[in-house]
Amino acid sequence: MSDTATIAGKELRSYFTSPVAYVLTAAFLVLNGIFFAGQAIGSSTATMDGMFRTIPVLMLLLAPILSMRLIAEEQRSGTLELLLTSPVSDAAVVVGKYLAVLILYIVMLLFTLFYGLLLQLYAGSQGGPIWGPILSSYFGALLLGGTFLAIGVFTSSLTDNPAVGAFIAVAITLALWLAGNFQSVFQGAFGTFLNQIAITDRYYNNLMVGVVALKDVIYYLSLIVIFLFMAIQSLGSRRWR
Amino acid sequence: MATKPNPPNNDQPNTLKPTVTPAPPPQGFTLLALVGVLGLLLVFLAVGYWIIAQDFGLTPRLLLGAAGLCLAIFFWFNPGSIGSIFNLKGVRYGSNTLVIVAALIGIVIVINLLAGRYVLAQADLTSNGQFTLSDQTKQIVQGLQQDVSAHAFFSSQDPDRQAIETLMRQYKALSSHFSYEIVDYRSDPLKARDYQLSAAETTVFELDPQHRESTTSVTEADLTGTLLKLLNPTTRTVYFLSQHGEHTIVAAGDPTTDQSSYSTVSGSLVRERYTTQSLDLSKVAGIAITGTTTLIIAGPQKPLSNQEIAKINQFLAAGGRLMILADAPFQNHSPQDAAATEASLNRLLAPYGASLGGGIILDRTASTAGSDPSILQVSQFGTSSITSKFNNSAALFYIADAVYTDQPVITDTNTTRTPLLLSSSSSALYTALNSAGTALDPSKSTPGPFNLGASLDYGVGGSAEVTPGHKHTRIVVFGDSDFPTNFLLTQQGYVNSDLFLNAVDWLNQADQLSGIRAKTTDTRALTLRQADANVIFYSSVLVLPLVVVLIGVAIWWRRR
Incomplete structure (x- = not known):
């Protein structure tokens, strides 16, 4: 556990001592701000829907950028060999790096609470924004983003080229995203299966409208576990490849 | 210049060895590899066909058979490949990894399938329990x-x-x-x-x-409504009075263009298993009652005749239900018609202790804010089951009259009168124009709040005659006929449609559905001046990201 925390701390320090975290966070906030303000002002309703609808698209691009260097860079620079020969388990390496990038993402999301405060300020006389769906949307954004980041960590472990890792991450995420669209192409159980694994349809949408269903949470946690597990296996495979 | 070939160097030992050239692959090797690949390809094709077509019929069986034949030929003529596959270290470990990962994915899929089927636990964080059964x-x-x-x-x-x-x-x-x-x-x-x-x-x-x-609907309201109809198969008919300039129930063309029509709410009634039709009272001897029957008088512009009033009274005495949606007198182009129309409606209401205010309600705060004072955002509701689910909601009324419910009851005291909704305390009822007839006379105004609607229950709980010759009946009266029109229903976030439909349900004693229908998406309005909108936009898009950049620069500066 302490190994995981140590690795997570080291990764976080490297994020926050380089301009990457600040530039990406600022870009994340500019884009979210545009969609939040556009929706709230345009519809004259105290809502953060504009932002939460944008987050999946943003994270489709941002998650691979945030996670692409995590393992691939270590492979390229040769430090991964040191890490693997040190008395640290593969799981601690993968989970530690994943936690670091997840915390960075949570920090990004925390900044957007400012939008909620604005709504409370200006819609206070109408009872303020409805916080229930906003909080469940945050939870959804965390689960969805967490899943995208787990995919990024996995693909980063496959190659020593961060760009290739990011490209594969986008491909996998897109495939999971668009799976539901092929339901009409494939009849029967396989079509239903594709619809079931679609990453934003239903699951994220449920959370966005204010419904936190245990089955949706299980779905996202399952994907996170699968991709982190595959990342651990991918890292372990270096010992016998 | 020709170069001579170097003579052989005898000092060096003759190390020439017979050249070992790799033996050319047997002629059949390439063909064998192709057969092996073809076998694998056929396996994928068969499995793919099976999954996609959901059919393990002749085609996938033939494909699998051919695949088996190909693979058998490959391994028969190249038996060493089997041993080499299982002896390769990478393949062995790789297979282990693949099996472990496949097992995990399989377990996770099973867990998700079971969760999707059996795990119902969910938290509904919407303000009105929108996604929870009512x-x-x-x-x-x-x-x-x-x-x-x-x-x-x-x-x-x-x-x-x-x-x-x-x-x-x-x-x-x-x-x-x-x-x-x-x-x-x-x-x-x-x-x-x-x-x-x-x-x-x-x-x-x-x-x-x-x-x-x-x-064919998948909403809770419709499903429960269908279930109710199965359990209580009663006929429910709603007549809309016509021939006095009332709102129609059939839009002339597109409902979005015929804004004064009731076609949208009429369609909702049909979906809720009511039968709706227009009624010309002058052409019928009386209003037949089958099951529960309701007559709706929606914004008449001309007075009802004595014969028509007699027929309606007869209808009410026989247990028929009535909804009156009146307009403020100044909405009518003819002052004479307006007064006569209101008088005829008051004659219908008088036996049940209600009457219309004979004026127009204006919201004085709206005038100061620059909006139309005849548009009323009504957010104070009574305790009736018609409005009990409207907490934190508002209805939109336009050019409304007041409804009085404190008139003496002429026939008896069996009527329960419940206010449905109230105008704000900043409203006032204007009952006359100035001497020039060009504007409302403030000296003839009464400060609010006023009832904008009321429900009248004659003989509560009575199933037979409440008084000789008069059965139990229900009446709802509104001081505005515009709120259920297509136009006002397009205004998002108001409960106008639910108010009308709940009132019809209450009249028909089908108010079990009211609480289900009222669960619409709760939205909170954001009333912004241009300056407020600018603050929201620039603080979100510029200031917040700039703060993050400044934090980054500060850290970089310190580390430098």
Whole structure:
């Protein structure tokens, strides 16, 4: 556990001592701000829907950028060999790096609470924004983003080229995203299966409208576990490849 | 210049060895590899066909047979490949990894399938429990005394299949008398034919083969409404009075262009299993009552004749139900018609202790804010079941009159009068124009608040005659006929439609559905001046990201 925390701390320090975290966070906030303000002002309703609808698209691009260097860079620079020969388990390496990038993402999301405060300020006389769906949307954004980041960590472990890792991450995420669209192409159980694994349809949408269903949470946690597990296996495979 | 070939160097030992050239692959090797690859390809094709077509028929079997033959030929003529495969270190470890990962994915898929089917636990964080079954539905389903089965005919490709399954699971969890099945009408067309389906995505509730009710909607209100109809099969008819300039129930063309029509709410009534039709009272001897029957007088511009009033009184005495939606007198182009119309409506209401205010209600704060003072945002509701679910909501009224409910009751004291909604304390009732007839006279105004609607229950709980010759009846009166029009229903976030439909349900004593229908999306308005909008935009898009950049620069500066 302490190994995981140590690795997570080291990764976080490297994020926050380089301009990457600040530039990406600022870009994340500019884009979210545009969609939040556009929706709230345009519809004259105290809502953060504009932002939460944008987050999946943003994270489709941002998650691979945030996670692409995590393992691939270590492979390229040769430090991964040191890490693997040190008395640290593969799981601690993968989970530690994943936690670091997840915390960075949570920090990004925390900044957007400012939008909620604005709504409370200006819609206070109408009872303020409805916080229930906003909080469940945050939870959804965390689960969805967490899943995208787990995919990024996995693909980063496959190659020593961060760009290739990011490209594969986008491909996998897109495939999971668009799976539901092929339901009409494939009849029967396989079509239903594709619809079931679609990453934003239903699951994220449920959370966005204010419904936190245990089955949706299980779905996202399952994907996170699968991709982190595959990342651990991918890292372990270096010992016998 | 020709170069001579170097003579052989005899000092060096003759190290020439016979040249070892790799033996050319046997002629059949390439062909053998191709056979092996073809075998693998055929395996993938067979499995792919099986998954996609959902059919393990002749085609995938033939493909698998051919694949088996190809692979058998490959391994027969190249037996060493089997041993080498299992002796390779990478393949061995790789296989282990693949098996472990596949096992994990399999376990996770099973967990998710089970969770999707059996895990109902969910938290509904919406302010009005929008995604939780209403108390009314719970009460109806939990109160089932006989077995009811629901047959939902949805194919795997229907977009609402998930929604209907989720709802049906929730219904089933409430009662052991309720069961359901999801039938894929594409794979089981015979069953669909047995139930005489006229449309796809239909849910049929069934007590027995002779007693079935169906709906194509997947909303809780419609499903519960269909279930109620199965349990209580009564006919409910709603007549809309015509020939006095009332709002019509059929839009002239597109409902969005015919803004004064009631076609939208009329359509909602039909979906809730009411029969709606226009009624010209001058052409009928009286209003027939079948099941429960309601007459709606929606914004007449001309007075009702004495004969018509007599027919309506007769109808009410026989247990008919009445809804009056009156307009403020100044909305009518003819002052004479306006006064006469209001007088005729008051004659209908007088026996039940209600009357119209004879003026127009204006909101004085609206005037100061620059908006139309005759548009009333009404957010104070009474305690009736018609409005009990409207907390934190508002209705939109336009050019409204007041409704008085404190008039002396002429016939008896059996009437319960309940205010439905109130104008704000900043409103005032203007009852006359100035001497020039060009504007409302402030000196003839009375400060509010005023009732904008009321429900009158004559002989509460009485099933037979309350007084000799007069059965139990119900009346709802509103001081505005515009609120259920197509135009005002397009204004988002108001409960106008629910107010009208709940009132019809109350009249028909079908108010079990009111609490279900009222669960619309709760939205909070954001009233912004341009300066406020600028603050929101620039602080979100510029200031917040800039703060992050400045933090980054500060850290970089310190580290430098």
